[in-house]
Amino acid sequence: MTEIGKMIRDEGKAEILIKQLNKKFNILPQEYEEKIKNLPSEKIELIATDIFDLEKVEDLEKYF
Template sequence: MTEVGKMIYEEGIEKGIEKGIEKAKELLIKQLIKKFKIVPEEYKKKIMALPQDVIEVIGTEIFDLNSIDELKKYF
């Protein structure tokens, strides 16, 4: 594979990863809406700005959250 080919390939991989992370954030918001019925726009924006590792933690701990306000500790 040429250098240009490698660059294009790596760029495609990066875009795919970014898209996957964005989808994970959107899914997390949907799960929070299902659980709490409403998620403030402010929280949605903050979730979309969180790094992947924090999204994974929230996704794992979502069953232990008792109120939407408990998300504040992740922001």
């Protein structure tokens, strides 16, 4: 996969995760959205896997 293709895929994963987190917590601070957009794909997938274990939005701090 080209570097551009990988970037587009990672951006899509980040956007889906942000939508899921917004739904779970009703609002996701802009600061967290920006941090998620800059995470590597592996971290995004880890948060997505752990999403049901997150009790409050601040629990995301351990991934940054």
